[in-house]
Amino acid sequence: MARLIRSIDRGVRVVAGVPVRIAELVWSKGESLFEVHLDETGDDLTQDGCLDHPPTDDEIAGLLPSWWVCLGCGTRIDDSQADMIVDHVRGCDLVDGAGQPVRPERHPAA
Numbered sequence: 001m002a003r004l005i006r007s008i009d010r011g012v013r014v015v016a017g018v019p020v021r022i023a024e025l026v027w028s029k030g031e032s033l034f035e036v037h038l039d040e041t042g043d044d045l046t047q048d049g050c051l052d053h054p055p056t057d058d059e060i061a062g063l064l065p066s067w068w069v070c071l072g073c074g075t076r077i078d079d080s081q082a083d084m085i086v087d088h089v090r091g092c093d094l095v096d097g098a099g100q101p102v103r104p105e106r107h108p109a110a
Contacts, residue, residue, distance in 0.1 A: 004028075
């Protein structure tokens with residue numbers, strides 16, 4: 001049975017505006033597998049199966065979740081997390097209750 005010999009950090013790449021960290025896993029049978037993680041949270045995008053070759057940007061983009069982005073503060077939330085989005089809109093000081101950015105009122109010069 002193969003065992004993991006070492007993990008090699010292959011650094012951070014930005015794909016579709018999202019920083020991801022690539023790790024190469026070297027196994028005792030001489031094979032290498034690659035994992036892709038969100039750099040900010042460490043979430044494993046390859047948890048359903050590692051890649052057997054260094055991933056391309058297109059492959060990584062296919063692994064990324066779809067994001068909802070707050071128009072007020074820029075926070076990204078996985079769009080499958082509807083409750084988290086609603087909570088964010090309610091609590092973000094930079095958006096109104098409908099999720100629209102709060103814009104400062106402009107007053108004519110006095």
